[in-house]
Amino acid sequence: MFLQQLFNGVMLGSTYALIAISFTLLMGVLNMLNFAIGEVFMLGAIFGLTFVKLGLSLYLAFFLAIICTGCACLVIERFSFRPLRHAPPLVPLLSTIGFSILFQNTAENLWGSERSQFPQWMEPIDFHVGPLLIPSTQLIIFAAAVFLMVGLDLFIQRTRIGRGMRAVAENIETASILGVDSNLIISTTFLVSGALAGASGILFGLSFSIVSPFMGMEPGIKGIAAMIVGGMGNIRGAIVGGLMIGIIEVLSVGYLGAPAKDFAVYGALFLALVIRPQGILGMIHPERERI
């Protein structure tokens, strides 16, 4: 029983991890919290479902959808980041809250507020591994999430653009002096962040059979919590954080009942903030003042 819960938690956590990575990419490279990622997550699922309903295969719909969400993030970059480079730090955050409201309201009006779901996309086979029940659908979704995370990690470590992102994360002026095209890096970061969030949305929608304009709010907040718990600006931290939040959520519902879910998740966030604000894998000491 416990093992099964743990497994379910990991499954859930993998989608949270993807969202947390979306947040942490922007946080680490550009020091910006993009509140609208939760809604971009939702848009991914909505676009995906729309494309499927238009007759496209699931795989094609997936790729098209994440391109669309990547572009949505580019729009955010254009209006919430670029003109606000020199504004006080809270302002870009609030601007993204504006996008959040805009996206949610638009989705509600264009797609209706009822929940729908993805049509069945494969014959579900249930694997039994020891005491665990593993539906094949879950396995494929998990594999997709892992594939994306590994792919991103390789991208950051091995490609020129990835190195550029790490350079900009360190110090944007120095990076420019060293010949890094910071505008390209910024746009790429937003694009990747949006694509990942959209992908996470589709995987979540497939996993839990919900697609609705309101599905992004909670995962968005949990993604931010996961990012903080794991360590901001740190991709591996985001993965760890996401998995932890997923496991905590599932375990708390399983053993303490549904009401305990939010207490457990936010309680963990509180504890993380009070005991170790830089997160599990974070190494920056929070806000060391230089006098």
Place this chain on the structure above:
Amino acid sequence: MSGKPMLTLTGVSKNFGGLLAVNNLSLNVHKEHICGLIGPNGAGKTTVFNLITGVYPCTKGSILSEEVDLTRLKPYHITRLGLARTFQTIRLFKNMTTWEHVMVGQGFRPRSDTRGIFPFSRTRERNLRDEAKEILVLLGLWEVRYRKASILPYGIQRKVEIARALALRPKLLLLDEPTAGLNIQETNELLKTLNKIHELGITILIIEHDMRVIMELCDHIFVLNFGQKIAEGTPGQIRVNEQVIEAYLGREE
């Protein structure tokens, strides 16, 4: 020039997780002196100020001011005991006017209570405002008192910072590189102002790189290098001290 010391550091050390920024430092600043704290970049001078004002706790040692132990006190407490400071990089309040900088310094001086929503005592309020005017006039800031401080020229901003510190009616004024970024004219003006402040009976401890200012102003100088005191004495003594020259210019191989 004897009498009780205004500030006494005894065996003060500060360790930042392996980096020994201040190493076993002891010094005495006498009342109504102007003392200088000099040394090459990175010698730990600003760290010493931070230790004195309670921004960082000392790893070892003690700091006393007029027999009061400052070592474990919080910054606002130390300030209320009569120590005020300025900063290496000017740190003004970006939304306030010059006048307001002086006002905010006054609000919590020694012997002042912490109420302040309703100015019940018109007399006290008038006295405070008169004092504020004195400070502003002393520093030549009267004309710009209503201007938002963040848009004033650099030299004037430095003066606003000093005005804010003076508003606290300190007994000891700690100045961190007050002439940094000033041209010769502004530096001369500042020298005159600091002398005027000194005449008011305030003890001054000043970190500086401008040797002319140090030599002309100070009664006593402490020299730091790598967190340790390598010399101290009158300007005349320090000028010819071999270790000091070596610290600044490097050894001749």
Place this chain on the structure above:
Amino acid sequence: MSVYHLDLLSALGINILLALSVYSPMATGQLSLGNAGFMAIGAYVSAILTVHLHLPLFPSLVTGGVIAGIFGILVGFPALRLRGVFLAMATLGFGEIVRNFFMNFLGRVTGAAYGFRGIGDTPISILWIWSWVIFFLIFFFFLSRSRLGLTMLATHDDDTVSELIGINIVRLKIGAFGLGAFVAGVAGGLHAHYYLYTEPEFFNVWKSIHMVLFVIMGGMLTFWGGVFGAGVFTLLPEFLRFLHDWRGAFFGVMIIGIMIARPYGLLTREILQFDFWLPGQRKRRL
């Protein structure tokens, strides 16, 4: 005056109080995204007192506010160690925990997720709401003109330096949190007794976000900003009825636009050109 107008004015009054509740911590540099939680505490406490203990309205409102204020002070302590995003998330978490609490516990007294009905027989008069509004407006007016208000501004601008000029930022920041929570609690109580109904879902993250938006958009540096923002966000939707369901999208775009055009909000200290300072000081010239 029609019921419609009365409802609008009541909503405006409550929103002004909520804006002030966010302004208080923000004036010392702390962003609180969890004031809906304090509002909830005030609403439920005061409702329980009037409905189950049959206490008169005024003491119930005040008690609701005080208990909310106490929670504000409790939250204020760990808040001291957090800044910016971290603080915002911690307060958001707090708000959600409060909402969850009322959703799942005390069901027999408050109806939990099903909502608390029958808070009184008749809605309170709108004068109740607006007397509190006037009271707090006067309070914040004097506060902003006082030396205490100036030290709050100093703490907001640079709290490290503020500590070094003798300001006890611990007391100030925690006090500001508590004050904001008190105002939110009173607003919650008034809301519950005007609409005669309340439910946990009402005090969600969006509610907290809206309150913050009033202040940020209206103007962060003066309490009039929040008042103005509350006015805009309460009254503007009425003029935009022709947009029907697209009003949300409109507000989203409006927020994005205002942040680009005026990052500090619509009202700033300069615009107001008020004699913000103690009586006797001449008007500022810039």
